[in-house]
Amino acid sequence: MIAIIDYGMGNLLSVQKALASLGAEAAVVRTPEEVEQAEALILPGVGAFGRAMENLTQRGLAPAIKAAVGEGKPFLGICLGMQLLLESSQEAPGVEGLGLIGGTVKRLPGKKVPQIGWNCLEEMKQSPLFTGLDGKPYFYFVHSYYAAPADPGVVAAKADYQLKFPAAFWRDKLFALQFHPEKSSKKGLMILNNFWKLVQKCS
Numbered sequence: 001m002i003a004i005i006d007y008g009m010g011n012l013l014s015v016q017k018a019l020a021s022l023g024a025e026a027a028v029v030r031t032p033e034e035v036e037q038a039e040a041l042i043l044p045g046v047g048a049f050g051r052a053m054e055n056l057t058q059r060g061l062a063p064a065i066k067a068a069v070g071e072g073k074p075f076l077g078i079c080l081g082m083q084l085l086l087e088s089s090q091e092a093p094g095v096e097g098l099g100l101i102g103g104t105v106k107r108l109p110g111k112k113v114p115q116i117g118w119n120c121l122e123e124m125k126q127s128p129l130f131t132g133l134d135g136k137p138y139f140y141f142v143h144s145y146y147a148a149p150a151d152p153g154v155v156a157a158k159a160d161y162q163l164k165f166p167a168a169f170w171r172d173k174l175f176a177l178q179f180h181p182e183k184s185s186k187k188g189l190m191i192l193n194n195f196w197k198l199v200q201k202c203s
Contacts, residue, residue, distance in 0.1 A: 035064040076176065091144075104148055
């Protein structure tokens with residue numbers, strides 16, 4: 001089962017519906033115990049970094065997520081769920097992130113912020129999530145901040161919006177996307193289906 005983590009901030013139902021359309025077994029979970037029992041995790045997110053970490057901490061979900069990733073369970077962070085993987089954010093000075101990836105979250109430069117709309121991926125690595133994608137596929141973005149990892153080796157793809165920023169992470173079974181696959185039509189469903197296939201192989 002894929003656990004979609006509910007911490008009060010995220011497009012839970014749209015992610016769940018997209019997975020259901022693929023025949024994937026997914027359920028919304030709210031407790032550390034449910035996270036521990038899951039075979040794989042998805043951390044969606046929309047909103048502010050500080051509030052998100054407060055919710056994850058108060059509900060006991062932060063240590064459960066860290067433990068699950070440490071055990072090697074497949075994990076997918078989406079949008080804010082990608083940014084929360086890092087150690088800190090310019091959006092919430094002094095607030096610690098999950099720290100699963102070194103680095104910080106930075107604000108996009110310029111006046112045209114947030115980025116809202118379709119943008120293409122560049123410099124894509126051969127991540128298992130990208131199987132079947134070619135060229136520079138377009139996906140739907142909504143964000144004012146981007147994740148800047150200390151180790152550039154975890155960056156699986158980039159996008160260009162006033163600067164080239166990391167649009168995807170990949171390290172072992174840890175994946176993260178700055179864009180919303182559940183809102184990105186056929187190619188977004190391909191990514192979610194690739195994650196589901198990975199979960200099935202690992203179970």
